[in-house]
Amino acid sequence: MPDVIVDAQHVGRAFAMPAGPVHAVRDVTLQIRAGDHVAVRGPSGCGKSTLLHMLGCVDAPSSGTLLFDGHDVATLSDARRSALRLKRIGFIFQRFFLLPMLTAAENVELPLSEAGASKRDRQHRTKELLDYVGLSARADHRPSQLSGGEMQRVAIARALANRPQLLLADEPTGELDEATGAQIAALLDRVNADGTALVIVTHDHTLAERAARVLMMRDGRIEQETRR
Amino acid sequence: MTPGSLGSRLVLLVLVISAATAGAQEASPPDILISRQLAAERGLVVGSIVQLAADAAGTGARTFRIAGIYEPTPDPARLGAVPREVRLHLPDLLDVTRPPGQQPGTEYIANINIALVDRADATAFSRDVNARMPGLIARPSSEAAGAAGPFRVLERFHLAIAVVTIVAATVFLLALTIMLVDERRETVGILRLIGLPVRRVLVQVLLEGVIVAGAGAAFGLVLALLSEGLINAFFQWRYDTALVFVRITRDVALTSAAIAIPLGASATVLASWALLRRSGLRLARR
Amino acid sequence: MNALAFAWRSLVRQPARATLGVLGVAAVGALLFDMLLLSQGLIVSMRDLLARSGWDIRVSAGDLPGRGGRVSAATSTAERIAALPSVKAALMVRVANAQIERSGGGPPIGDAPSIGGGPPIAAVFEGIGGRSRHREPIAPPWTVVRGREARGDTEVVIDSAIAAAANLQVGGTITLRASCVSDREALPPARLTVVGIAEFPFAGTNEDAIGGSLDALKAACGGNVGDEADLLLVTSVGEPAETAAAIRAEIPHLNALTNDQVVGRLQQTGFTYFRQISAVLTTITVSFAVLLIAVLLTVSVNQRLGEIAALRALGFSRWRVVTDVLSESALIVGSGGILSLPLGLLLASGLDRILKEMPGIPADLHFFVFERDALFTHIGLLVATAVIAALYPMRIVSSLPIAATLRDEVIG
Numbered sequence: 001m002p003d004v005i006v007d008a009q010h011v012g013r014a015f016a017m018p019a020g021p022v023h024a025v026r027d028v029t030l031q032i033r034a035g036d037h038v039a040v041r042g043p044s045g046c047g048k049s050t051l052l053h054m055l056g057c058v059d060a061p062s063s064g065t066l067l068f069d070g071h072d073v074a075t076l077s078d079a080r081r082s083a084l085r086l087k088r089i090g091f092i093f094q095r096f097f098l099l100p101m102l103t104a105a106e107n108v109e110l111p112l113s114e115a116g117a118s119k120r121d122r123q124h125r126t127k128e129l130l131d132y133v134g135l136s137a138r139a140d141h142r143p144s145q146l147s148g149g150e151m152q153r154v155a156i157a158r159a160l161a162n163r164p165q166l167l168l169a170d171e172p173t174g175e176l177d178e179a180t181g182a183q184i185a186a187l188l189d190r191v192n193a194d195g196t197a198l199v200i201v202t203h204d205h206t207l208a209e210r211a212a213r214v215l216m217m218r219d220g221r222i223e224q225e226t227r228r
Numbered sequence: 229m230t231p232g233s234l235g236s237r238l239v240l241l242v243l244v245i246s247a248a249t250a251g252a253q254e255a256s257p258p259d260i261l262i263s264r265q266l267a268a269e270r271g272l273v274v275g276s277i278v279q280l281a282a283d284a285a286g287t288g289a290r291t292f293r294i295a296g297i298y299e300p301t302p303d304p305a306r307l308g309a310v311p312r313e314v315r316l317h318l319p320d321l322l323d324v325t326r327p328p329g330q331q332p333g334t335e336y337i338a339n340i341n342i343a344l345v346d347r348a349d350a351t352a353f354s355r356d357v358n359a360r361m362p363g364l365i366a367r368p369s370s371e372a373a374g375a376a377g378p379f380r381v382l383e384r385f386h387l388a389i390a391v392v393t394i395v396a397a398t399v400f401l402l403a404l405t406i407m408l409v410d411e412r413r414e415t416v417g418i419l420r421l422i423g424l425p426v427r428r429v430l431v432q433v434l435l436e437g438v439i440v441a442g443a444g445a446a447f448g449l450v451l452a453l454l455s456e457g458l459i460n461a462f463f464q465w466r467y468d469t470a471l472v473f474v475r476i477t478r479d480v481a482l483t484s485a486a487i488a489i490p491l492g493a494s495a496t497v498l499a500s501w502a503l504l505r506r507s508g509l510r511l512a513r514r
Numbered sequence: 515m516n517a518l519a520f521a522w523r524s525l526v527r528q529p530a531r532a533t534l535g536v537l538g539v540a541a542v543g544a545l546l547f548d549m550l551l552l553s554q555g556l557i558v559s560m561r562d563l564l565a566r567s568g569w570d571i572r573v574s575a576g577d578l579p580g581r582g583g584r585v586s587a588a589t590s591t592a593e594r595i596a597a598l599p600s601v602k603a604a605l606m607v608r609v610a611n612a613q614i615e616r617s618g619g620g621p622p623i624g625d626a627p628s629i630g631g632g633p634p635i636a637a638v639f640e641g642i643g644g645r646s647r648h649r650e651p652i653a654p655p656w657t658v659v660r661g662r663e664a665r666g667d668t669e670v671v672i673d674s675a676i677a678a679a680a681n682l683q684v685g686g687t688i689t690l691r692a693s694c695v696s697d698r699e700a701l702p703p704a705r706l707t708v709v710g711i712a713e714f715p716f717a718g719t720n721e722d723a724i725g726g727s728l729d730a731l732k733a734a735c736g737g738n739v740g741d742e743a744d745l746l747l748v749t750s751v752g753e754p755a756e757t758a759a760a761i762r763a764e765i766p767h768l769n770a771l772t773n774d775q776v777v778g779r780l781q782q783t784g785f786t787y788f789r790q791i792s793a794v795l796t797t798i799t800v801s802f803a804v805l806l807i808a809v810l811l812t813v814s815v816n817q818r819l820g821e822i823a824a825l826r827a828l829g830f831s832r833w834r835v836v837t838d839v840l841s842e843s844a845l846i847v848g849s850g851g852i853l854s855l856p857l858g859l860l861l862a863s864g865l866d867r868i869l870k871e872m873p874g875i876p877a878d879l880h881f882f883v884f885e886r887d888a889l890f891t892h893i894g895l896l897v898a899t900a901v902i903a904a905l906y907p908m909r910i911v912s913s914l915p916i917a918a919t920l921r922d923e924v925i926g
Contacts, residue, residue: 079833084829089829091824093827097821101523102515102523392541396542404806407528407531410817
């Protein structure tokens with residue numbers, strides 16, 4: 001049985017609001033193993049992104065237990081969680097969040113630099129990743145000079161910089177047209193095929209159909225799980 | 229100044245005050261006034277009998293009675309110096325300071341201070357005296373110091389500091405308005421895309437700039453008025469003086485507003501102008 | 515990419531904003547630097563001027579030299595002082611106003627300008643006379659740069675400004691009217707020989723000066739001088755403080771002050787205004803700079819919250835993003851601070867020129883004097899400014915809720 005990367009047991013997340021607490025996620029039990037390809041779908045406000053943030057140690061559950069690589073996320077310090085995100089988890093966002101003042105190569109290199117890789121290793125890995133996503137020729141271009149699809153590919157390369165076990169994508173094709181979205185979907189398939197576990201939050205059903213497991217969420221709960 | 233009136237002759241003398249011994253020799257000594265600071269320093273009160281002499285040896289000492297204690301007019305030229313002052317009737321002062329052997333009536337006075345009924349007559353009055361009385365120089369008090377007077381120099385110094393401060397503030401203001409305008413680039417882009425002309429948007433921006441600058445100037449004025457009180461209180465305590473160090477006059481307030489509001493409005497328009505030169509599409513794009 | 519390099523790229527991303535921030539700090543920093551120079555400048559300059567004069571004690575009738583009247587019986591007083599074992603020399607100084615005729619004109623009448631040669635040149639005439647141990651020559655309070663010292667009652671030295679204005683050379687004759695008692699005296703002109711051109715360190719910026727013996731001064735004043743001196747200058751054999759105490763013991767009614775004591779008195783009176791204004795303006799400029807840098811950084815950070823949240827999600831530690839903000843502040847304040855030094859020195863020379871126009875300020879006295887301590891204080895204050903200004907924006911990034919911010923960015 002592949003290793004369990006994330007083990008969520010009855011996790012919930014509530015937000016305190018003036019009108020009373022809002023339970024964005026309720027009683028979710030879920031395991032993500034190495035090599036998994038999971039899509040999370042559901043209507044707006046059902047708690048998909050909140051669940052993704054908890055899986056990625058960006059947010060901590062208000063109830064239940066969430067173990068990442070066997071460590072209880074709630075007991076980890078902020079520094080430890082940051083270290084986990086840097087080295088074990090990759091994030092891809094709907095709005096790309098590339099740094100506009102850095103080139104594509106520099107954006108990809110950022111997590112490597114933060115992880116303390118040597119200059120040689122950084123340069124080598126950056127070239128490798130840009131080749132992987134098909135953007136070697138655009139290495140010295142800034143985000144303002146790239147298309148939406150190209151920016152997302154750079155973002156994927158950046159997310160893979162430190163060889164994470166788990167890649168989390170929040171609406172990765174949300175701001176892209178259908179054709180470009182398909183290219184990104186194919187790239188994500190390849191990432192998963194190369195061994196990285198993948199959890200994608202998406203409204204895009206064609207993207208969701210490519211996943212081995214599809215989780216349907218409603219009102220903060222996983223209503224249905226479909227396996228292909 | 230009429231003879232016999234309570235006036236002062238501006239002389240630099242060392243006055244020695246010593247408390248009169250019991251059994252003062254003069255039956256009803258002449259009256260004098262002393263400054264509050266001198267009274268506090270020497271523990272003197274109204275009614276105290278003192279002796280004044282022109283030198284430390286006590287030559288020609290005369291006995292006087294303290295008739296009153298006054299608050300000396302603060303002299304900015306002597307800031308920091310404790311005003312140990314005595315005011316006597318002129319004949320008494322002449323008696324104390326007359327060198328031995330000098331005949332009474334042969335003394336001279338260095339200055340005569342004149343208070344006119346109408347202050348505006350000062351220049352004409354001075355001209356008249358100069359024409360009629362050779363050997364005298366009459367001039368209005370405001371011209372006494374001349375361009376090189378210490379306070380004129382300080383005025384120029386303060387002005388130079390103010391200019392530097394305004395330059396620095398303008399630079400920062402420009403930086404801030406550029407940032408604030410940039411925050412609204414999307415809004416401006418959308419307005420342009422839906423058809424508003426550049427001029428219309430600029431008028432909007434100018435209006436906002438004037439309002440913000442006006443509010444800022446008003447706030448600054450309130451802050452200045454508060455500081456005025458604090459600064460004056462502190463320095464009056466520090467130097468034991470009634471001198472006013474900072475005064476926000478109507479002219480000062482109006483000048484500040486006249487500088488601040490156009491500066492603020494211009495900075496906003498300048499920052500926006502650079503933005504508005506771009507197309508609406510570019511501005512509205514994220 | 516380390517924090518400084520990252521901060522540099524962040525600033526360069528918005529060049530107009532960054533440039534204006536740096537220039538603003540440079541302008542404020544220049545003013546701050548000048549106020550630090552001013553705070554001790556007068557004291558340092560006066561101390562140096564007094565030390566260079568070669569005289570270590572000043573004896574006067576008032577609480578400060580030049581104030582409070584004249585020293586009476588000056589000759590016998592100077593002799594008594596010179597006779598003290600710890601005194602090397604005592605010099606009497608008497609000062610009078612003089613009106614010098616320009617060559618080519620007749621004598622002036624009253625205040626009217628002289629006929630033909632132009633208006634008379636107003637000057638200060640310093641007359642000196644003294645005693646020294648073992649009859650050693652006494653250095654006057656001026657330095658002859660051409661010619662020789664004045665001797666007797668017919669010779670004087672003049673400053674170069676008078677020489678130029680009155681068209682006088684060494685060996686020439688100067689005609690002047692001096693007034694030792696009052697400006698309203700009408701005395702016959704005195705004709706004296708110019709034997710030297712000298713520098714008068716204690717003469718004011720707009721003041722011309724003549725130097726000679728007391729006898730020359732008395733002759734110029736028509737003998738109407740009296741045995742009085744404005745000041746007695748003393749050099750001591752041993753410690754000036756001990757000598758001053760000995761003089762005070764010998765002549766209790768006079769004030770004998772060492773150079774340090776003169777500076778100390780001036781610090782409490784005449785110079786105190788500049789220390790106070792320096793303190794007030796230093797406080798205001800630092801507060802101003804902190805406020806404005808804080809606002810610049812806060813607005814900048816608020817515009818990039820999404821990026822910062824994304825970096826945190828990617829694994830950047832809280833400490834790292836906080837350091838990025840601090841580095842930005844350090845770069846703006848540091849760059850502006852470096853620029854502020856030459857700017858400050860330039861501004862200081864201009865402000866110094868303005869203040870030196872004050873009457874009675876010696877030409878060699880400066881209000882703004884460069885001192886290493888002022889530089890170190892300036893650097894320290896700028897460092898504090900950078901740190902304090904960054905505190906609030908650092909707090910924003912350190913407490914940024916990552917998930918909520920990412921969510922808001924998508925919705926926004």
